[in-house]
Amino acid sequence: MAISLPRPLHALTADELTAAAKDRRWPKWQTMALLHSLQLPVLNACLIEPGHSTAALRTAAHVLAAATGTEKLMIRSDGGVEKKQYYRGGNTFPVEEIPSRTAGLLADGRAVILAEPTNRFTNRLTVLIRMDRPGPRRPGSLTLEALGPGYDVADLTRGQIPPQVTAHLDDIDWDHYQPPRWNEWNITGDRCPGGEDARRHRRVERLATQTLTDGGHLDGTVGAEHAEAWLRERGFLHLFAPQPTREALAKRARRLFEDAFFLAAAQPNRNWHCLATAFSVFDEPRTIYWDLVDGERKYAATAPAAARDEERAA
Structure with missing residues (x-):
């Protein structure tokens, strides 16, 4: 049977x-589809499963x-058997380099997610959102961890x-929506030593040892001062500017609470205990959610396990 060509998420x-939102083989793609179906902002992207030809990959990259x-795309990986040297995705490369840079991932049985590029050096706000509860129909909590410009x-x-600001809510009924009062938020500031x-x-x-090296901007043998010089030379000064993170998170x-409640209600595992997602405010400005992680289903299911799950759900 012929494999259909990958198509953009949007x-x-x-x-x-x-x-796609029910396919547990590719956890990141699964939740990107869920987020988009809920009309929450998510990057446009396409999924390249193992088995696609180089020609199909090249075509999908050009279509996206x-x-x-854009003339560049972000590379992420999804599913498959993870190794100790996990691929650090999130960097962007010219479209013509996509086949050579993704060949190893596909050969290892991992899928490739190509996404529209982002600038990792000019974000205005980054928030890690964590939803916890001991079990269904039991009160839980919400934690927001935030970093400001340049992170x-x-x-x-x-x-x-460590985050610059953390906001926490306790005693949340994740089955019945109740907007929090401002005095119920517990907000703590910087706890980073130094x-x-x-x-x-x-x-x-x-940036020096990973991000800029992975992206081919530095060679990995240089130090923090070289990464700082690289940022300053290109006008990426956000990291060195004032950090109004507390005000940005409060706003x-x-x-974010409403979106978290919406996501918890919509995601397929009704017995969840811990869910997490990330939220970014870009410099444009533009906001996006990344993928939703279920703590109990962090890794892709094997084919037999996925089949058993489908049988139980039928």
Whole structure:
């Protein structure tokens, strides 16, 4: 049977989005489809499953680039068996480099998500959103962890950089919507040893050894001062500007709570205990959600396990 050509997420029909949102083989793509079906902002992207030809990959990349009006695309990976050296996605590359840069991922059995590019150095606000509860119909909590200008999602999810501001709500009934009062929010400030200078240094260190090296901008043997110089030379000064993160988070906290409640109600695992997603405000300005992570289903199901789940759900 012929494999259909990948299509951009924003071009999928409602039925196609519903099918993608139920496919646990590709967890990131599954939740991107769910987010888009709920009309929450998400990057336009396409999924390249293992087995597609290089020609199909090249065609999909050009179609997505044309749809988004860009000559570069972001590369992410999804599903498959993860290894110790996990692919750090999120960097952007020229369309003509996409086949060579994704060949290894596809050969390892991982899917590739191509997405419209973002600038990882000019974000205005980054928020990690975590929803917790001990079990269904039991009260839980919401935690918002935020970083301000010049940081990105990876700093919170895998960069071990502490948030500048944390907002927390307890005693949330995730089954019945009740808007929180302002006095119910517990907001705490900077708890990074060494303060903002130490946090900024950790950010530029990570840029030097990972982000800028992975993107081909630095060679990986240089230090934080080289990453800082690279940013300043290109006018990416957001990281070195004032950080009004508390005010920015307070402005959006109510809406983030509403979106979190909406997501918790819509995601397919009704027995969830911990869900997490990330939210970014770009410099344009533009807002997007990344993928929704279910703590109990972090990794893709194997084919037999997925089949058993479908049988139980039938």
